[in-house]
Structure formats: C-alpha cells, structure tokens
Amino acid sequence: MDELRRRVYGAGHKDPHAYAGPGHDYVELVGGPQDGLPLDVTGLTHQERTADAIxxxxxxxxxxGGRADYEPRAGDTDRCDWAGDVP
Known part of the structure; x- marks a missing residue:
C-alpha cells in the first residue's frame, strides 16, 4: 500500500487514529462503496484474513446500515475486491 495519507475504513474524521500509520497491516478495498480505503487487518489470524469482510x-x-461484501483477491494478499452489497 502506498504512503499516501488515507483515512482507514471505519475511522471517523475526528478519530486520532483515522489515517493509515506505521505498525499496522492494511489491505486495500477495491471497487464498490469503500473503493480505495485501507482496512486495518492488524492482529487478524490467517483464517480471518482469508475470509470475506462484510x-x-x-x-x-x-x-x-447496508453492507458491502469484500473478498480477498486470489494471489494478492494486499487487496480485497468488492463482491456486491448486502442488506
């Protein structure tokens, strides 16, 4: 993931940790409503990192209140692709 300052998925604009920073692991959300946002996966197990993220x-x-389904990209552990929206 590049070094640009980007707000992390789920962080509010006033959150002191709203932007990607050192010491954390991120995957990039590709497509759909969260396109381009980093998702913090620090501390997740391999099984959790390879499961869909709703x-x-x-x-x-x-x-x-709706949800977006992101699936880990095969062969690229740094990206999750949008698979569609779910209620």
Whole structure:
C-alpha cells in the first residue's frame, strides 16, 4: 500500500487514529462503496484474513446500515475486491 495519507475504513474524521500509520497491516478495498480505503487487518489470524469482510456502509445499494461484501483477491494478499452489497 502506498504512503499516501488515507483515512482507514471505519475511522471517523475526528478519530486520532483515522489515517493509515506505521505498525499496522492494511489491505486495500477495491471497487464498490469503500473503493480505495485501507482496512486495518492488524492482529487478524490467517483464517480471518482469508475470509470475506462484510463491512457496514452508508453509500451502498441498501443505504445507511447496508453492507458491502469484500473478498480477498486470489494471489494478492494486499487487496480485497468488492463482491456486491448486502442488506
């Protein structure tokens, strides 16, 4: 993931840890409503990192409280691809 200062998925704008920083592991969310946001995966097990991530989003097909399904990209452990929105 590049060194640009980007807000991390789930962090509020006033959160003191809202941006990607050293000492953390991130995957990039690709496509869908969270496109381009880093997702902090620090401390997750291999099994957790290789499972789908169902993330709350206000910008998806189902509006506020809806969810976006991101699947780990085969052969690229640094990215998760959007698989669609779920209620």
């Amino acid at each position: 993330l709350i989003t206000n910008q998806g097909q189902f509006g506020p």
